[in-house]
Amino acid sequence: MPVDAAPSLRRALRIVWVGVRREPRWFAFAVAGSTLYGVMTVLTAWAIGKVTREQVQPAVAAGHATAHQLWATFGWVAGVVCLNVVGVVIRRIAAGYTMYNVAAQFRRDVTRQYLRLPLSWHHRHPSGQLLSNANADVEATWNVFAPLPMALGVIVMLVAGIVQMVLVDPVMAIIGLTVFPALFLANMVFQRAMSPRIARAQQLRAEVSEVAHESFEAALVVKAMGREQQEADRFEEVTRRLQSANVEVGRTRGTFDPVIEAIPTLGTLAVLAVGTHQVASGALQPAEVVQIAYLISVLAFPVRALGWVLGELPRTVVGWDRVDGVLRARGALTHGEATLPQGSSARSTLTGVDYSYEVVDEEGNASQFRAIHDVTIDVPAGSTVALVGPTGSGKSTLTNLTLRLVDPERGTVSIDGVDLREVARGGVPAAAALVPQQTFMFDDSVRGNVTLGVERTDEEVWHALEVSQAAGFVRALPAGLDTHVGERGASLSGGQRQRIALARAVIRSPRLLVLDDATSAVDPSVEQAILGALRRSSEGTTVLVVAYRMSTITLADEIVYVENGRVLDHGTHAELLGRCAGYERLVTAYAREAAERAAVASDEEVSA
Structure with a gap:
């Protein structure tokens, strides 16, 4: 050179x-x-x-x-x-x-x-x-x-x-x-x-x-x-x-x-x-x-x-x-001066949204991979909407767009009719919260991981832990709320980390709560208890949840079925079972496999 x-x-x-x-x-x-x-x-x-x-x-x-x-x-x-x-x-x-x-x-x-x-x-x-x-x-x-x-x-x-x-x-x-x-x-x-x-x-x-x-x-x-x-x-x-x-x-x-x-x-x-x-x-x-x-x-x-x-x-x-x-890197999110309306639950809308990722091959050549194609989703205020779709269909990308972690290439994302690109800095995090599937724990106490530096009373922290079904195991920890969880929460199980992450979101009383398969590491019974507590304590919260389990799906007021980055159908669980083959095939896969195994076992008994 x-x-x-x-x-x-x-x-x-x-x-x-x-x-x-x-x-x-x-x-x-x-x-x-x-x-x-x-x-x-x-x-x-x-x-x-x-x-x-x-x-x-x-x-x-x-x-x-x-x-x-x-x-x-x-x-x-x-x-x-x-x-x-x-x-x-x-x-x-x-x-x-x-x-x-x-x-x-x-x-x-x-x-x-x-x-x-x-x-x-x-x-x-x-x-x-x-x-x-x-x-x-x-x-x-x-x-x-x-x-x-x-x-x-x-x-x-x-x-x-x-x-x-x-x-x-x-x-x-x-x-x-x-x-x-x-x-x-x-x-x-x-x-x-x-x-x-x-x-x-x-x-x-x-x-x-x-x-x-x-x-x-x-x-x-x-x-x-x-x-x-x-x-x-x-x-x-x-x-x-x-x-x-x-x-x-x-x-x-x-x-x-x-x-x-x-x-x-x-x-x-x-x-x-x-x-x-x-x-x-x-x-x-x-x-x-x-x-x-x-x-x-x-x-x-x-x-x-x-x-x-x-x-x-x-x-x-x-x-x-x-x-x-x-x-000198460009791409920082720009902010406007608009403020989101105050109130209870928020309405979230994605209209004609496209989004692509940059993919680099082994030779270093970059290309664009279109992850979301012309998606329109309306999440009514106070409702619980489930995003359902096969792996790689774009569900997590949609949650990132909903909370303006990234901006769409085309289309608009809004809360209560306000384009998120026009909202003042800090306006979206103040109104909405995300609980991702891959939860991150800081090398801090349980209290610190729930509050993230925001002044909250112990009563508020315990209430959030109760909602996320984490209060029981936190009380059993050596120092309770003051127990340090270690780097990345090394001393906790995956399900415990997810429940603390849920409490982290709940304590902020968000008007829009986005759960990206946030209960995947907990038992179905615990998941039911968490979702039930969320519905009871979050009457003023709109919930958008990425769901795989039937127990989660059936709690939703509406289901949006996504495949290959597109919305193929939406409606209630019963409606989609009757008219959407992809949805029916996905949500009944476990039951169908169990039935097939039972049939095989029955045939083997008859043959014997």
Whole structure:
């Protein structure tokens, strides 16, 4: 992957300026400390030259050093070194604050953007990659602030150092100055070689994070199916590729480091060679040669900071591109200013709705899969409507559309006649609640998982748990409402998690309650009790339920039969049994299979 160094450098500097604008004060402190360090570093060479000329040479000539000479030497050097140390301390502390504060701000920006973006965007981006964007990529973008203040102080140091060398001896100054262009050239070549390698390593970090996240998420499946070795092999394969990429980065850095280390050493040797000749001819004093040689040697290491910055800039550009891709992502749900009518139950209507998912094949080619085709559903206020259909028919997608978790490509979704795209932010969650089949529990107490941070009394929490038939097992827990359920509710069964999720919705007294097969993990008798309690306690609530069990279906006032993303029929259970073959075949499948097994068993008994 060829890299155009100049545009990359310009882009990197623009990115750095974005960070500077975020933390201008701390960055200014860091630069001030670095400037003090740079000036004092140059003055250290001047001080050494001064004490060599005024204290050391007389002491050597006299054969002994006086106390005054020793204290003068110590005083000059110690004073300059102490100020140098102050500059280093200020620079490092302020640079650390700059780097970590900017990184924290962008991590918050990225995670806020994740919350703003709709589910349709999240469906297209693996969660492991998103974790990498918010962590490793943000870190890679702003690590440049560690060496950057020092590099800026080095510029001041170079100007002061060049002036001092020219004032001492222009000829040796010219020889010494060849060191710095050579260092810059070596660093530019280094940057050019490192950019593509760093980009690949950064991408592979995201892939490692993605694979690891999938393995952690699927821990139960991996264990149950005996896939530990396969997952270990999959992780090993991607980590080996990351290892190879990092080794390549290290090899490139290892190739350039000796060259960059050698350049100032060669420059110092050249100055000493010429300076020795100059001293022998009487053109220079030994103190002046020592001053210039020391100046080149002490400047060489700080100049490396420019190389560190140049080495970080490719990583900055790569990290920023990945972070900026998230921050610039489009598709966030827009909101209007309308408010939903207040009252008891709500009427939900979907009119002529279409919706598609983006599907990516193994070659990375994207295509659209139409999940919902021209669907119209009317859920009257106060009613219970069941969505019934075979697996993959679009029922869960319809629940997402009903609550505006995604927007339809065509058609409208409304509550009480108000198009949900016109509703103000927060209006839909305030009026409607969803209980999905795959329930999520936070690593919090039972109370925290029910209230989700909303102020509720214990009486309200217990009432919601009673409705969802969860109060019995919650009372049996060691600390009752204060019992921590563990990560993802690991200490609870699937049915217990579903009942707490139901309580989470019930406690909000929603005007529209959407249940996406939300009782699939509980016993039929418990399901009957839950649904009965919901009907009794939710007289002011409209219920849209994705149903599979006959016990759920028969409780509905109306049934909507969905197949292949289309509504094929709607009506009561008895009406659909008489006129919809697909519905009749689906809801009687279990009874038909049981009857067939009984007939076979009866035939076998007769034969025997």
